[in-house]
Structure formats: structure tokens, C-alpha cells
Amino acid sequence: MKINKEYLKRLLLYLKPYWKRIVLSFIAMIIVGALTSLTAYLIKPVLDKIFIAKDKKMLILLPFAVMATYFFKGLFTYIQSYQTMYVAENVLFNIRNQIFKHIINLPIGFFEKFHTSELLSRVLNDTERLQYTIAKVMPEAIREFFTIVFLFIVIYTIDFKLALISTIVFPIAIYPIVKFGKDMKKLGRKRQISIANITTLIQESFFNIRLIKGFITEDKETEKFLKKSHEFLNINLKSFRISEITSPLMEFIGSLGIAFLIWFGGLLVFRGTISVGGFFSFMAGLFLLYRPFKTIAKASNSINSSVGAIERVFYILDTKPTQEIKPNGYVFDGVKDSIIFDHVSFTYDGTKYALKDINLKVEAKTIVAFVGESGGGKTTLMDLIPRFYDPTEGKILIDGIDIR
Template identity: 60%
Template sequence: MDKKTFKRLLQYLKPYWKRLIFAFICMIGVGGLSGLAAYLIKPALDGVFISKNKQMLMLLPIAIMLTYFFKGMFTYLQGYQTHYIAEKVLFNIRNQLFEHIVYLPTNFFDKYHTGEIMSRILNDTEQVQNSIANVIPNTIREIFTIVGLVVVLYVNNYKLAFISTVVFPLAAYPVIHFGKKMKKIGKRRQLSIANITMIIQETLTNIRLIKAFATEKKEANEFLDESDRFLNIKLEAIRIDEATSPLMEFIGSVGIGVLIWVGGYIVFKDMLSVGGFFSFMAALFMLYKPFKTVAKANNEINTSIASVERIFEIIDTEKEKYSGSIRFEGVKDSIKFENVYFSYSGDDKYALKDINLTIPAKSVVALVGESGGGKSTILELIPRFYEPTRGRITIDGIDLRELDLVTLRRKIAIVSQRIMLFNRSVKENIAYGREDLTDEEIIKAAKDAYAHDFIMKLKDGYDTNLGEQGVILSGGERQRIAIARAIVKDPDILILDEATSALDLESEQIVQKALNNLMKNRTVIMAAHRISTAMIADKIVVMKSGKILAQGKHKELLEKCEYYRKLYNLQANGDADIV
């Protein structure tokens, strides 16, 4: 972890500095008392068992009990404080990350899959929380324990202590060597978790499609393949993790063998008491656990670093630009596209090329053309889901980028072929974004959208939960809920993106009646999949390969635009899905 990333992480801990200091004091207490527990072996052997000191016999058990009582108390207090801090940090990071994500521009969601975003919000933040709650505090506590025990070593015999401090740092080699590998494995592990989350999310979302194509085995195998990759990454991490301790033990055993040989010689020469030697060896053996903890912690911390970097990668992504300051009150004259080019990828592969289009206020403009011709792209530029690569879009002569984005979007309603509904009640879905609405206003909107009758047949009426994406409703019913939602928004600009393309004829007729209510006295831009739908427009815009071929009324276009005439004839002959 570089210094910049470490400093950023510390900012999340800053509000809890008092608790951190208290936790550090407790860690120091644990370390000191661990050293004291090892040192008490010396008076126990020399004073009680060798010298047969009765006073020492009375006092020493009490001292040992008090040592372990306070050590346990400090351990508890430190554990509670660090877990409290970790949960607060997790709460803050996760909320900041989620809030930042919802403010990111639309093109961010074109690059990152939903499952990967979910993994970063859930799995990566959990990994960081575990490090703050357990790994880092335990490591620091064990470092203080190591310090306390090393003091005991030097107090007992500085010569033996010097030998141990020369030999035992060699045990740190596996920690450093394997730690670098664990950081790389940590990144691969988190990426694999993201892929697994993505597969689960896609499978559950598209479960009907999977069953319709009888591809359950294919999807299960895809999940199995990714799970197998994750398993191999985990096993690689386990191999490294489990190799660390044996290597440390072997290096340590060499040191202990040397120390027993030298220590025995010193005891024979009466340069060290038996109690002192056993106290020294107890402290030495007690060093194993903290060294092992530090070694494993190093591996886990390196894995957490990968998670921290993935979290900050999203937080560092620039938010959507709310650059405009002019309040949008509605279209008074027209919306204009002036020499607009647009590329999703930012290169010269343009989805729109040299678009010049005027949409008069309170008029209906229909876009027609083959799939991929640029109709939906034009619709997405109006609410500024994307910015033009070249050229500009104006409303009443004002560049869209100068308009306040919030007031602009609040005056725009979108009804598309892909209906977005929340796993909430009918009432909440209709009133989304308008929590101030009364029940009467919601019911009126539903009636205008021809939705009231089927809503009242639902189990709990307007309080019925619709399930994920309105799963309990038919396509036409979901569409009418969306129209009711648009009605209560009372937009000035209405965008219809092939709103009836996925419906059967009967449902389409009902939805079209609802749309007619919605379209009254509004500026309407629609992408029409049927020429018959476009014929109601004041202007029809014919598009192909990102360009406007012609504009005008239906009869006028039949006469002057060969491509439009071709589309019309194809539909007249029964091929209704050509546009």
C-alpha cells in the first residue's frame, strides 16, 4: 500500500482517535503482562521450588492470577474498541461508496458489470472491515507482546538474548517473501469473487430466459468454471499461508537448539539460575504465537490492500458533472441539435453523425429507422445521460450543459420498452420521486394510465409489493405503472423509447390510450418501432447508421425518401419489427 492510500485510509479512522488511543494502551498492557507472565517463571522456580521460600509461595499464585486477569481485561477492552471502530469505518466506507456510485455518470455503468459493483460494495468493504477489526489490531497487540517478551529475554541473560535476536529475524524472511505474492493473489481473488457475483446476478435476473432456452446446464457449468478458478486461487493462497508457519518453525528450531546448547553451558557455569533459564525459554516459546500471528497477518493485510485499492478506484472515478446553474422551467421555443456527433467509446466510431434537428415546444417528433440507427442515442442525450462528443444541444438557445441538471431531469419523463420497477408497493412505484403525493393523486394517475382496474384486483391493491422488476405483472401492466409514474411527475418533456414494442396488440392498444393521455400539452420525442405509431407525430425523422436521412410528415416522406418508403412497405406487408 502506497503512502497516499494509507493516509486516505487513516482519514476514516481519524474520528475515532480517542478510542484508538485507548485500544493502543490496552495493547501495550497485554504485551507487558505477557512478558510479566513469562518472567514470573523465574521466581516460581528459584524462589519456591529451589529456595523453598514460603512467602513467595503465598504471593506468587496471586501475582499470576492478577497478571492473567488484567491481561484478559485489556484483551477484551481492546477487542471491543477495535471492532467498534471497524464497524463504524465499514458503515462509512460502504455508504460513501454507494452514494458515490449513484452519482457516477451513465458511461461508468457501461464499463462495470452490476455484479462487479456489488462485489466491491459488499465483499471488498467486508475484507477491509476484517483487517481493521481483527488483523491489524491483533498484529499490533502481538508486536507489543513481542517487545514485552524480548525485554524478559534481555533481563534474564543479555548474551542469550543477543543470540536469539540474531537468529530469529531470519524467520521474517518467509513473511516478506510470501507477503508480496499474497498481494497479487488478493487482487485475483477479489476479481474472481466479483465474477462469481456477476454470474449469480445475471443468472437470477435472466432465469426465465435460461429456462426458455433449456440452458440450465450451460449456466451451471459457467458458474462451476469460475468457482473452480476461485478455488484454485484460494488453494494457492492456502499453500503460501500454510508454508509460512513451518518455515518459521524450522528456522526457530535451529535458534532454540543453539540457545539450549549455549544456555545449558551458562547454567553449568552458574552464570544463570535454573529459574532464569526456564523463564528465558518460556519467553522464547511464547514468542512463537505472536510471530506466527504477525506472519499470517502480513498475508491477510496484503489481500486487504487489494480490496482497498479496488474501493478507492471507484471513489476516485469522477462524478457526473452538475455544471449548469440555469434553472430549467420548461421548453418555450424549441430543443435543437446543432451538428451533434456522439461516440460511446470516445473514439471516431460515431453512433451519431452531424445531427441537426429542431423539436418545437409542445410538438410530437417521432424517430424511425432500423435498429442501431441512433434513435435511442438521441433520446439519451436530451436528459444528459451522455454528453455530445462534438456539437451542442440547446433548449431555447441555452446549451444543455448550462442548465441545472436536477431541474432539467425533473422536467423530463421517460417511458421505454424496458420498464424499471422497484421491489416495493404499487403506490411507492407510481409516486417514485414524488413522496409528497396524496393517495387521491396516485389513484387519479393510475386511472389516467388505465392501470387502476388491474391494481385493484391485486392482493393488497395499491399496497401490493410488485417483486423484483414487477415480476407479478404482465408486460402491459408494468408499462401502465410506468406511465402512471410519468403522469405524476408532470413532465414538460416526454421521451418514449419504443414504449409499446414488446407488447401484444391488445396490450399495445390499452397502453397507447394511456400514452395519449400522457402526451397532451407536452414536448414529445419518441422512437417508434411502427410507422403507424409515428404517423401521429407533427414531424417524423428518418434515421440510418447514425445519420438523419429525411424529416417531414408521413405523406411527404413517402414521396421524397426512398428508405422511409421501403420501411413503410415492409410493415404494410406484415414485417412489423423492421424498425
Template identity: 40%
Template sequence: MTNKEIFKRLYQVIRPYQFKLIIAMLSMICVAGFTAAQAYLVKDLLDKIFIDKNLFYLKLLPFVVVVIFFLKGIVYYIYTFLLEQVGQSVIRDFRVKIFNHIHEQSLTFFNSMPTGTLMSRIISDVTLLQQAVSNALVGVVRDFFQVIFLLVVVFYMNWQLAMISFVVLPMAALPIVKFGRLFRKLSTSTQEEVANISNILHETITGHRIVKAFTKEQYEGNRFFNQVRNLFSLTIKDAKYRCIQHPLMELIGGLAIAVIIWFGGIGVIHGNSTPGTFFAFLTALIAAYEPVKGVTRVNSTIQQGLAAATRVFAILDMKPEIQDKENAIQLPAFTTDIEFKQLNFSYKDGTQVLKNINLKVPVGEAIAIVGPSGAGKTTLTNLIPRFLEVTEGSILIGGIDIRDVTMKSLRDQIAMVTQQTILFNDTVRNNIAYGDHAASEDAIFQAARAAHAYDFIQALPDGFDTLIGESGARLSGGQRQRISIARAILKDAPILILDEATSSLDTESEREVQKALENLIKDRTTFVIAHRLSTIKNAARIIVLKDGVIVEQGTHDSLIAQEGEYELLYNMQYK
């Protein structure tokens, strides 16, 4: 992405705040004008008061000074506050935009983007970007005007001297250009390290139990230390260049002042100039050099911001792999059947996971899918709500290809209990009501009862209002699974997908949940992936999946009689 493109896109983001920015800039220009006026006052101070001993000016000048500082203070406040406000608005907008964008992405996006990386994009990159926009870019504009006004004062005072300083000062541009590229490169590496650190943090904090169980504290500590050390050396490198800039610029400024003292002094001694003019000139020049020095500091911020913008825009440019068609229709209420037609599916890396799946599930049927792990059961069920897109063939619901309907209308008709139980850091009540925040207390209780979760929830310290800790740490695996079942029950969707929904339950509660699920399954079309084959013995039809192929199907008894894959699986578990 070129700088020009980045600026163009940033402008789009800032556009809603244009008016505030213009006011801020006008205030900035006033600040710059007042700064120039301050420098100009030095001339009157010296010539009229100290040399001419003019009493009138002595009375006037303190008053003028106070007024100028006062007015400058007001406009300064206006512009800094407005800038801060616009900057923070941009941060807010960007974060919301990235967040929404991320949640439009398909499963494959999340497989390829580690959580920590995404978090650092939303949190730290966006901040870098804002700093570049509001502090740096706008600072440059302010400084530009300040320099212009001060130069007017300088030329007005003594144009010959002004010309001389113009020979020396451009040297200041060299370090600015030279360091700019370095800063940008360093910033990119720095942010990569920040993302790595977020990833380690995320992994080890959510996986703290595994770290403990494998006594890997030291190992993770070292891993973290290495990352932090990488970040440290990059930051120090950055600091090295940043810190050298200031003395370098001072030196160049000192050179300029030395030259001015020499030629200006000659002028005053020969009577071509007054001391007041000379000092006002020097004050203005020093004041004008201040922003030039500032550019070097601001430059590193701008470079960091541009690098951050590149990363942020890269995420925003990722099109969701699976999107609604332009003329997608609403999926009508499901009443007939779901059909998998010559379906093939491969993941991105090219390995084919499902091969030539042909399956028709009439409404109301509960179909069980069994097979060794890695057979493709989860993948098959992820295709139904379009978490993944079929590679070849199609899935039809009531004869309509699921690619022709809106994802919202499709997913509204599907309830899922996933293999990994995901609960949010919220109350038990809100977790159950996740699919319908307006659900009545009664409905929530009923769902909990049906999932055989009601009793243990009531026994929690705050009952249904108990907060679930990070990933539901305060509940047992079986309890968490029952809450997620209650959540699916409450959604009351015609199509139900249970992916090893009872795998974390002990035999006792499994039997209970089994009863609940049987109630649930009754009027629904259900895909049950079962880990324990005893739980699906009664299913009307069992599909045996092996290496992505349907190798057998039938009832429990007919499959046992076949003495094939199913019998093998069954014997492994129960003999």
C-alpha cells in the same frame, strides 16, 4: 498506487475514529505488558517456590496470577471490541461511499463495469480491506509492543543468552518477506475470480427465464463450475503457502530453542544462572516468538487488504464523466422550446451514432421519433437528461445550454418511460411514488387510473401494497409497463420522454394506455419513440431517423405522400 499512498488514503478514512484507535492501542500496550509480566512470574515460581520453598511467595503468587489475568482480560476486551467497532465503521463508511460514488457515474460507467464486479467491490473487497486495517495493521502494533516488553524481560534475565537468540531469530524474517509478494499477487487474481462469479450469478439469476427457455442450465452450470474451479485452485495455491509458513516458522523457533537449551543449560550447570531465570527466559522468548510467527499470518491479510484497497480506490477515483459545471445554474421552469443544434454524438468506441441533428420542439408539442432499430432514437432521448454528453453541437432548453444547468434541476423537469421497464423490489404504491415519496394516496390512485393500471392493481392480492418480486416477475410485461407509465405520470414533469413505452402492451391495453398517454401528453413537451406507427399517426410532427440522420419529417399524411423511408416503414408494418 504505492503502499505509501494507500496508507495515506486509508488514514483519511480512519481519522474520524482516531480517538477510539488510540484507546485501543493503549489497551493493547497494557495487554503486552501483562503478557511480559506473566513470563517474568515464572522466575519467582521456580526459584522462590520450587527451589527455596518460600511459603510467603506460595501464598502471594496465585493471587498475583489471578489479578494479572483479570486485568489483562479487561484491557483485552476493550481493545478487541474497539477495534471491531472501528473496523465495522470503516466498512460501513466505505460501502456507503462507493455506493454514492457509483450512482454519480454516467451511463458509460455502467456500460463498462459489469454489475457483479461492482457488487463484489462493495461487498468482498471492502471486507478484505477492513480485515487488513483492523486485524492486521493493528495486530502488528500490538505484537510490536509485546515483543519489545518480552525482550526487556529476556535481556533482564540473561543478556548473553539473549544475544545468542538474536542470531537465530532473524531467519524468521525471510519467509515473511518472500511470501508477502506472493500473497498480494494471488489476492488480486482471487478477487478477479470472485467478481467473475458474481457476474455469472447476477446474469443467470436475473436471466433465469432465458436460461430455462434455451435449456442452458447445463451450459451455465459448466460456466459456473469453471469459474468456481479457477477460484478453488487460486485459493488452494494461497493455502499451500499459508500452510507451509507455520511449520517453517516452528522449525526456526525449534532451532532457536535448541541453541538456548544448550547454552542456557551450561549456564545453570556451571551455577552462573538459576533454573528460574532459565525457564523465565525460555517462556519469554517463546512468547516473543509467537507474535513474530503471527506476522506471517497477518502479512497475507495485509497484502490482500492492500490489493483490495487498490481496487476500491480505483473505483473511487473514477470521476463521473458528466458533472455539473462549477457555476451551474438552476434550469428555469420550461416555457419556450427545446432545440437540438448541429448535434453530433459518438459512443466511446468511436462509432458516430447521431449526425448533424437540428430540431426545434416548441413547448407543448408532442414529437414522434420513428426509424429502424439501431437508428439512434434511444441515444437521442438519452442526451436530453444528460445521461450521455453530446459530442458536438448542443441542446438548448429555453435558450440555455443543458451543460450550464445543474443535472438535478434538468432532470426534475423530465419524466421518462424507458424501453426496458425497471421496477424496484418494493410495493406497487412505492414504485409509482418513486419520483415523489410524499405523494398522497389520491395522487397515486389518479396516476394509476390515468395509466389504466388502477383496476389490475386493485385486483392484486394486496392491492397497491402488493410487493413486486425481483424485476416485477409477478406481473405481465404490459402491467409492468403501465406501472412505469403511472410513475412518470405522477412525476408530473413538463418534459416527457416515452421510449417505446407501449411496446409490451397488447393491442387492447395499448389502446387504453394510448388514451392515457394522450391525456398526459396534452400539456407537455413530449418525445415519443414509437414502435407501432399506428400509435403516433396523430402526432403533430414525426421525425424519421435513419443511421443517426433525420431523413424526413412531417405529419403522417405528408410523409406517406412523400413515399420515402416512412412509407416504407409503414408498409412493412401494415401491408
């Protein structure tokens, strides 16, 4: 799971104004992790003190302890979820506004390079995916990480040898997360591009519906859409296969370790090395470890898929305007004297000239008609006046003032 460090730093800047809420969320995550582990540990006194030792005092205290544990776990889970959602929604609000403001101020050439549907995908889909990662995926992964830490403390406290044996299986279980995570990152990028391509095709088809009807190309357009949809389907199915195989594989690897632990733990119970309550509390801790590892595995895949969205968002924000807007420029109030093209040349791609060494003077309050074949440069000439583009060479003067 690799993400450009510069992008990560910039993403953290969006989170910085909400650091208090993030700290509160982290505290809530730690408490939830600790309380989840406590539910496993409470099994030991429930079995040993109530059902085996028949301790009446514990019969009264432990049910209240269990209820209190789950009450506070639910409370702090709510606090954590609300805080992270609040931060994520505000980050989404800020990024979406910034990217729209940035795009709307870019020159016409940018909009010719990127199709409208692709820009829509970046403003809406990519930012939405980023918001989901911040609000849901990352907080759950961090919370489950704390849960894993506390559960390991519980199982090592109950029996060190059993815990040491159980730890061996977890590095093996981590391998699928690393392997499939790389694949999910690539598929995440392909998926976002595929969505943009489909959106582009739909928009072009609906916009040019008269041409499609006039030339009877409905079947051709349908075939093109089917091809793009099929590509998107294959990407989603492959992503689904990778995502869904992770959990069963981890389950199987975990079952091998659990089967051995039941056998070995049973021997320890027979020898009196560990109590019945201690063994069942230990096993409960192990079973509770499964969900956090499964969540982190899925989170890893989801975060890798989101890396492409993050890169696409910042790519747009990093696109620099090609035109310089001077803050102390003149306010245009109509042409008073003339418009002059002084040795103006222009090229779109830096190689082929659309206009070459144009010298022209148009007096105020006169009408001039430009006539010529398509592609002769008439539209380009007009686009230079309102500065949709700037001349590659030369300058344009309105009332003797360079329009730049």
C-alpha cells in the same frame, strides 16, 4: 507489502476523527504486551523462591501476582479489542456510504463500463475486507509487536548470552514472511476479481433465465460457471498453501534454535551461571515469542491480500464524473416552446459516431416518432435529452436554454 502512499494517507484520514480511541487502544496494546512478558518473568521467582528456596512469603504473594497479571491482561485486551472494532465499524460505515453516494452520482457510461455485480463486490466485499484488516488483523499485529519487544527485554534481562544466541534465529524466521507476503498480495487481487466474475455470471444467468431455457443452454451456462468456480478454487487453494506453510516453516526454524538453547542453557545451569528458575523463565519467554511471530506472519499475508481491496475501493472513489452539474442551473418545469438539436454529434468510444451533425426542432405539445433499424441511434438520441450523456459536439436547447 507495498501500498500506494497516497492511498495510505487517505485511509489515515478516515481514522483521524477517532484518534483518541486509537491512542487508548495503543496504550492497551502496550500494557497487554508488558503483562504477557511478565507472565514469563514470574516463572523465575516461582521456581527459585518457592520450590527451591521454599520462601513462605513468596508462596503467598506470587499466586496473587499471577492472578492480577492475567486479570489486567484480560481487561486491557477487551479495551483494545472494543476500541479497534468501534473505529473499524465506523470507518466501514463512512467508506461504504461515501462510495455508494459517489457511484450513484456517476453518469450512465460508468455503469456500462462496470457490471452491477462488480460494483456490488466493491461496495460490499472490498469494504468488508478493509474493515476486517482494520478491526482484527492490524491491531493483533501491533499488539504482538509490543509483546515481542517486552519479551526480548525479559530474556535479555535474564541472560544476555542466551538471548543473543536466540536472536540469531529470528532474522532467518522472518524470510518466509517477506517471501510469502509478496505472493499473497498478488493472490489477494486475483481473488477479488474472481469473486466479481462469479457474481457477474450468476446475476446474468438468473436475469436471462428465459433465454437460457428457450435456447436450452443450461449445460453451457453450467460449464461456464464451473470454469469460473474452478479458477476461484485454485486461487483459494494456492492462497491456503502459502498461508499454512508459513507457520510450520517458522516452527521448524524455531525448533532448531530451541534445541541448541536447551543444550547450551543446560550447561550454564550445571556451571551455576544461571538458576533453574531463570533458565525456565527464559525458555518460557522464547516459547511465548512463537505466537506473536506467527500472528505477525499471518497478518502480513492478510494485509497483502487486502491491498488489492484498498486499491479497488479508491479507484472507484477516484473516478471523476464526466458531466458538469451547475449549482445555479434552471429548474425544469416541462417544455414550453421547443426542443432543438443544434449540430449535435455523439460518440461512445471517441472514434465511431452514433450520431453525426443532427439538426432537429420539436415543437412543444407535438408527437414525433423516430423509426429506423436497430443501432441507428434512436435510443442514443433520446438519452441525450435527460443528459444520460452529453453531446460530443453541438448542443441541445430546451426553450432556448442549453440543457448543460
